Amino acid sequence: ILHDFNRKYACAKAYHERILKSLNYSYDLTELEKEWFEGIEYLKQFKLIDSEHEINSLIHSGKNILCEGAQGTMLDIDFGSYPFVTSSNTVCAGACTGLGIAPNRIGEVYGIFKAYCTRVGAGPFPTELLDETGDKICATGNEYGSVTGRKRRCGWIDLVALKYSVMINGVTKLIMMKSDVLDEFEVIKACVAYNVNGEEIDYFPYDINANIEPVYVELPGWQTSMAKMQSENELPAEFSMYLFFLEAQLGVPITIVSVGSDREQTIERYTEEEE
Known part of the structure; x- marks a missing residue:
């Protein structure tokens, strides 16, 4: 040794x-x-290296580095829903503090989110659904812990929290997962603001434990299976409307949508414009 x-x-x-x-x-x-x-x-069978030097050497040589974050923005120890957080930085800046990458070396930031909201364990969840709708999302989305089997809390998409996450991370492109979970709903709801003590706000409040009532916008559901769809042209008009609505609210393009659990069930958007 x-x-x-x-x-x-x-x-x-x-x-x-x-x-x-x-x-x-x-x-x-x-x-x-x-x-x-x-x-x-x-x-001892593995080669141990100073990873910050290795990564920066690759960056200087023109290579692209893909960093995958763990856990969600709202679990970040500094910018999450404290004290219901993890012990580290889960936001984009974690690539700097955890890997030794300089801030000006960060390029595209991809924000991955579900078409609805989930949370594991305790903590604020303004759009949580404690009814049959929440149970249906949970069952259809198989929202159970992979290790413990514990049921995840489910609710409608929270655009206030999502906009906050986009801001904190400097997200440049969004990727929406599990769109197919909402295939059967007649109406889709999206939280666009909070009502806090009679005042409507569209930003994350200082006191996350305050009595927050979500303000919803209702959109028509597409009520059709998207599982076999392979291009944006095949998507239902109502689903496309949902995507455009989210993009208008968030100010960031949704470039990839998932319509099923298999890798092949992934649809890229805006590819023709980029070409």
């Missing part, structure tokens, strides 16, 4: 053992060390 690892490990081990003994904490260090050193041997 390189870089004087054994000596450093021995020092750290002695330090923490003193703390554990002072607390009368019982443990089996022999068994723990066995598993730990086995893990180290496993990791």
Whole structure:
């Protein structure tokens, strides 16, 4: 093991053992060390690098880097719905703080969102549907945790929160997923503002735990399956109207829509204009 690892490990081990003994904490260090050193041997097969240098070297050579964020904007530790957040930056800036990419090196920012809203666990959710409609979205969209199987909270799309996310991330293009989940609805609702203590606002309030009542716009549903559609020309007029409405509200083009769970069920938009 390189870089004087054994000596450093021995020092750290002695330090923490003193703390554990002072607390009368019982443990089996022999068994723990066995598993730990086995893990180290496993990791030695991989080449460890200074990733920030590698990434920036590729950027300088003209390569494109695709960074995938984890979790949603509203879970960001600084800009999310605190305290119902995660422990890191989930927004676009996380590529800078987490990977060492300079802000002026960020190019396109793709914002991925569902055609409706979901939330896992506690936290504010103004458009949550605690009725048959919410249950239908949950069942059709298979909105259950992949590990725990826990039912996700579901509701209509919240354009106030989505506009906030677009602003914080500097989103340049949007990608809408799970459009097919809304195929059977006669009416589609979209939250365009909040009513907070009798005042209508179209921005995210300072007090996210305030008594927020969503203000909805109703749009006609398309009531047809889009599962086999492969181009924008095939999309129902009502669905296209929904897309144009969202784009007008958000100020960002929706360049990709998903109409099913398979990779092939993805439709690109504006391709002719770009060509």
